[in-house]
Amino acid sequence: MxxxxxxxxxxxxxxxxxxxxxxxxxxxxxxxxxxxxxxxxxxVSKPADFDPCTDIPDVVLTSEQLRKTRPENSDSAGVKTHGCGYFMLQGYDVRIVRTSVSLSDIKAKFPDSYREQQFGSRQGAYYTLFPQYGDRSCVINVAMNTGSLEFDLRNPATASKTGNLDTCQLATDLTNKIVPLIPESA
Known part of the structure; x- marks a missing residue:
């Protein structure tokens, strides 16, 4: 053989x-x-997701007069974030990041300022992340399967276009424009 x-x-x-x-x-x-x-x-295997740097259409950015600044990514102390900063000339700036922090994590850490709010089909919450900025700062997190999407908006009083407007209303309006863009399975 x-x-x-x-x-x-x-x-x-x-x-x-x-x-x-x-x-x-x-x-x-x-x-x-x-x-x-x-x-x-x-x-086939990757679940639907939402990338705050690439999945916000130009029509939304244009309606808010927002320009992208830079990526906002980190992996620190077990908290992962990915997103981008945006700004309006003579107006507010906002950091929109996907984070591994859940709403229950936020509620546990910020119980005194945590306030739940529904944004479309998703649960969300306002809370005070930066008390030193007072009403010039508003942070909203919206629940996602792997954590939340965070909107960290700062609206300086010196901003000629938005400084006289309510900061949390600006954050709410922006959040309501972006939440419908998030895939249901994200």
Whole structure:
């Protein structure tokens, strides 16, 4: 009996292990497994999400006269955040971030200022994160499956376009424009 022993190159073995679940694998060293694009591989398993830097349409930003400033990302003390800062010329600025902090975490940490509010189909809450800014600061978090979406709005009295307006009303109006954009499963 004549037996032929085939060897598999180590790099191909690793590539095959990753590709086996999605597309199968051959042990022929001259054949590479078909590739899949990241969207094909993740579209089935990745739940719907909301990215505050890319998922707010221009029509909303234009209606609020907002311009994006910079990413606002961190992973500190077990709290993860991802989002962006926005500002209105001669008006308010707002930081919109997705955070791993839940409404119950916020209620436990800020029981004296925590005030629940419904925003569309989602539960939300106002609370005082920066007491030193008084009524020039308003923070709203809206519940999501993996934490919450935070709107941290500051409205200086010197802002000629918005300084005379109620800061929490500005935050509420913006929140009400953005909440409907969040996928139900996010």
């Amino acid at each position: 004549n037996s032929t022993r085939r060897t598999v190159q180590p790099g191909l073995l690793l590539a095959c292990a990753f590709a086996l679940v999605a597309v199968g694998c051959t042990n022929d060293p001259g054949t590479e497994p078909p590739s899949t694009s990241p969207t094909e591989a993740t579209s």
